[in-house]
Amino acid sequence: MTSILFYLFSAILLFAGFRVITAKNAVHASMFLILAFFTTAALWLLLEAEFLAITLVLVYVGAVMVLFLFVVMMLDVNLEPLREGFTRYFPAGALVAATIVAEMAMVLGGRYFSSENFPAPVPHGADYSNTKELGEQLYTVHVFSFEVAAAILLIAIVAAIGLTFRQRPSSKKQNIPDQHRVSREDRIRLLDIREGGEA
Amino acid sequence: MFDLSSILSEQVITVLWTLLKIVVIVAPLMLSVAYLTYAERKVIGAMQVRVGPQRVGYKGLLQPIADALKLMFKEIILPTGANKTLFVIAPVLSIAPALAAWAVIPFDDGLVLSELDAGLLYILALTSVGVYGVIIAGWASNSKYAFLGAMRSAAQVVSYEIAMGFALVGVLMAAGSLNLGDIVRAQDGNILTWYWLPLLPLFVVYFLSGVAETNRAPFDVAEGESEIVAGFHVEYSGMTFAIFFLAEYANMILIAALTSILFLGGWLSPFQGIPVLDEMTAWVPGLVWLLAKMSIFLFLFLWFRATFPRYRYDQIMRLGWKAFLPVTIFWLFVEGIAIYAELGPWFDGVLGAAS
Numbered sequence: 001m002t003s004i005l006f007y008l009f010s011a012i013l014l015f016a017g018f019r020v021i022t023a024k025n026a027v028h029a030s031m032f033l034i035l036a037f038f039t040t041a042a043l044w045l046l047l048e049a050e051f052l053a054i055t056l057v058l059v060y061v062g063a064v065m066v067l068f069l070f071v072v073m074m075l076d077v078n079l080e081p082l083r084e085g086f087t088r089y090f091p092a093g094a095l096v097a098a099t100i101v102a103e104m105a106m107v108l109g110g111r112y113f114s115s116e117n118f119p120a121p122v123p124h125g126a127d128y129s130n131t132k133e134l135g136e137q138l139y140t141v142h143v144f145s146f147e148v149a150a151a152i153l154l155i156a157i158v159a160a161i162g163l164t165f166r167q168r169p170s171s172k173k174q175n176i177p178d179q180h181r182v183s184r185e186d187r188i189r190l191l192d193i194r195e196g197g198e199a
Numbered sequence: 200m201f202d203l204s205s206i207l208s209e210q211v212i213t214v215l216w217t218l219l220k221i222v223v224i225v226a227p228l229m230l231s232v233a234y235l236t237y238a239e240r241k242v243i244g245a246m247q248v249r250v251g252p253q254r255v256g257y258k259g260l261l262q263p264i265a266d267a268l269k270l271m272f273k274e275i276i277l278p279t280g281a282n283k284t285l286f287v288i289a290p291v292l293s294i295a296p297a298l299a300a301w302a303v304i305p306f307d308d309g310l311v312l313s314e315l316d317a318g319l320l321y322i323l324a325l326t327s328v329g330v331y332g333v334i335i336a337g338w339a340s341n342s343k344y345a346f347l348g349a350m351r352s353a354a355q356v357v358s359y360e361i362a363m364g365f366a367l368v369g370v371l372m373a374a375g376s377l378n379l380g381d382i383v384r385a386q387d388g389n390i391l392t393w394y395w396l397p398l399l400p401l402f403v404v405y406f407l408s409g410v411a412e413t414n415r416a417p418f419d420v421a422e423g424e425s426e427i428v429a430g431f432h433v434e435y436s437g438m439t440f441a442i443f444f445l446a447e448y449a450n451m452i453l454i455a456a457l458t459s460i461l462f463l464g465g466w467l468s469p470f471q472g473i474p475v476l477d478e479m480t481a482w483v484p485g486l487v488w489l490l491a492k493m494s495i496f497l498f499l500f501l502w503f504r505a506t507f508p509r510y511r512y513d514q515i516m517r518l519g520w521k522a523f524l525p526v527t528i529f530w531l532f533v534e535g536i537a538i539y540a541e542l543g544p545w546f547d548g549v550l551g552a553a554s
Contacts, residue, residue, distance in 0.1 A: 027282075031285070054320045067357065073349075131320075
């Protein structure tokens with residue numbers, strides 16, 4: 001049963017991955033990328049890595065791809081001109097692809113990744129908590145690398161904001177405290193208007 | 200051969216049994232959605248000194264059925280230049296997460312479709328996936344108004360998700376579990392041991408973020424009818440529109456259920472620990488208490504809509520990023536200190552349970 005599901009999800013994943021690079025429309029390509037993330041999460045679920053699987057959906061599908069789609073839709077990229085030189089660049093592309101395939105075959109076919117070294121995971125009981133296990137590992141054994149990763153991410157955030165944040169004098173924005181301080185007298189002027197037009 | 204068929208039939212029975220349970224959850228949910236629209240029109244009508252629907256059936260009680268039939272028989276119009284596949288997929292993407300999230304909602308002690316260990320995370324993941332329906336609908340419609348609505352909605356949902364996630368972190372710190380059933384069990388005691396009291400700021404932030412996530416008034420700039428007609432679903436008609444409508448109301452009910460479970464003790468009785476009242480109400484099933492708590496929040500949704508004018512877009516962003524997010528982070532620190540100080544009656548067992 002598990003292997004049927006594995007092959008089913010793998011087939012969908014390969015199809016989605018292929019469509020990401022062949023889809024004519026950039027939005028369609030992003031949607032296939034989302035499908036690829038979903039099926040990857042399903043594959044991870046088969047490995048009992050439910051925390052990572054749900055986090056993959058939460059972070060990549062729920063946040064990253066939303067912003068990605070946002071940008072793709074706004075830019076409205078036309079992929080046709082990008083395809084024009086396909087035959088000309090094909091030999092170089094094929095060479096790179098062949099190299100990558102050969103490298104992966106060497107790594108995955110070598111003794112480190114052989115199936116003897118990676119036996120199927122033993123199914124755990126119903127009371128086994130993947131989340132708790134992961135948390136304990138992260139915050140005890142790997143706490144140093146975890147903190148280093150956090151610091152690197154923080155630096156990346158600060159750098160990204162520093163690089164893109166510039167205040168243009170022409171940009172218009174509301175000053176919220178000013179708006180809050182407005183009183184009735186600033187906005188309303190009472191006029192005493194008499195009948196017949198004399199003010 | 201015999202073994203294989205018996206295993207297969209066992210799996211078929213499991214699948215059928217699960218399907219039956221799903222129907223038992225989804226059918227009342229759909230009915231609640233129908234009557235929530237009726238309640239909305241009646242409640243807002245009363246607040247605005249009108250009567251609301253009253254013609255179809257006794258006091259208008261058949262109005263939602265009539266509306267549903269009308270929507271079903273209307274023509275579905277595909278706009279010219281629309282991206283047909285995505286245009287049709289969008290409502291599906293909208294309703295599927297809204298329904299799938301109900302799989303982990305515990306209605307009573309043990310009365311849950313899937314006792315998922317990472318339930319809270321699953322909920323968070325599914326609510327964040329719900330925004331795709333809106334974005335894809337806005338883009339595929341090939342309409343400027345729909346696209347503007349989709350952009351507004353995407354930015355708003357992504358912003359409020361962060362505050363919402365942090366509020367959930369507070370709950371899981373206090374309960375020491377991501378399992379929704381365990382979270383309710385951790386609140387066991389009396390009305391004061393429920394998490395609304397020690398996590399009051401998170402409770403408020405969570406519910407208001409929930410209102411913003413469902414694009415309800417006063418955070419409904421995504422469909423602000425005074426500026427962009429109806430926002431992302433402006434090009435949808437008939438059943439496709441009805442599905443967006445269903446998803447929005449199913450999400451409202453979901454947010455109400457989650458707020459009740461996370462902060463108001465889910466199926467627990469409010470009279471727990473009170474000598475005479477507790478025994479008198481012991482026969483009331485937990486489901487009734489949960490539904491009563493959910494009704495309070497659903498009423499708040501309607502009350503908000505009748506009371507507040509729509510927020511301006513920059514005010515929504517300001518509230519999410521500059522008010523809700525700092526409040527939640529600050530309260531997480533306060534909670535962390537309280538857990539280390541073993542502040543009773545809420546946090547005295549947390550440290551021991553975690554180690």
